[in-house]
Amino acid sequence: SQQGEEDPQALSIQEGENATMNCSYKTSINNLQWYRQNSGRGLVHLILIRSNEREKHSGRLRVTLDTSKKSSSLLITASRAADTASYFCATDEGNRDDKIIFGKGTRLHILP
Amino acid sequence: DSGVTQTPKHLITATGQRVTLRCSPRSGDLSVYWYQQSLDQGLQFLIQYYNGEERAKGNILERFSAQQFPDLHSELNLSSLELGDSALYFCASSVEYGVQETQYFGPGTRLLVL
Numbered sequence: 001s002q003q004g005e006e007d008p009q010a011l012s013i014q015e016g017e018n019a020t021m022n023c024s025y026k027t028s029i030n031n032l033q034w035y036r037q038n039s040g041r042g043l044v045h046l047i048l049i050r051s052n053e054r055e056k057h058s059g060r061l062r063v064t065l066d067t068s069k070k071s072s073s074l075l076i077t078a079s080r081a082a083d084t085a086s087y088f089c090a091t092d093e094g095n096r097d098d099k100i101i102f103g104k105g106t107r108l109h110i111l112p
Numbered sequence: 113d114s115g116v117t118q119t120p121k122h123l124i125t126a127t128g129q130r131v132t133l134r135c136s137p138r139s140g141d142l143s144v145y146w147y148q149q150s151l152d153q154g155l156q157f158l159i160q161y162y163n164g165e166e167r168a169k170g171n172i173l174e175r176f177s178a179q180q181f182p183d184l185h186s187e188l189n190l191s192s193l194e195l196g197d198s199a200l201y202f203c204a205s206s207v208e209y210g211v212q213e214t215q216y217f218g219p220g221t222r223l224l225v226l
Binding site (some may be wrong): 030031033040041042043044045048050088092099100101102103104105 | 160211216219
């Protein structure tokens with residue numbers, strides 16, 4: 001199965017509310033990244049958090065990392081219609097290999 | 113616009129055929145990655161090149177091959193196509209290699225095998 005798995009698979013919230021997505025992974029990691037994908041388009045990098053960091057902010061995005069639980073969360077505050085997209089976490093496998101492994105994503109739909 | 117270009121945008125072909133997908137990385141980026149995205153498998157890493165040499169391999173089938181040329185553009189060749197190869201194929205690039213690098217994705221090539 002996937003190194004990183006997002007939860008929930010799909011999420012619908014009202015515009016203005018906060019959206020929280022979670023990612024769990026299996027092996028130790030060096031970094032964890034979050035990407036966004038608008039329907040049928042390429043992924044866009046949002047934020048990278050290193051294994052020695054616990055929290056990181058970027059605008060309306062807040063990412064946390066709990067290496068003891070092998071999990072990360074992405075919080076989008078004050079959601080907007082433009083936030084409607086799929087969100088993926090991507091992790092390495094803690095080795096020298098350059099591969100990053102993407103989860104299957106959370107589909108976020110912001111309702112007007 | 114990420115600066116990564118992919119051609120063609122859409123490709124419709126028949127089973128058993130061979131196609132070539134092309135990717136031009138962002139100016140200055142030395143690493144190129146190929147991914148396959150299908151509904152049931154999600155985004156699967158296929159292969160990575162750095163400055164013309166293969167650096168990492170993922171779930172790439174033997175029927176698929178890739179290369180990166182001296183001008184750093186890359187091509188993904190898919191042969192003996194099967195219905196299950198229908199998917200979105202993304203190319204991404206980064207400045208260097210390593211899991212800390214931000215990958216910049218192209219718009220993708222949508223392949224439909226009939």
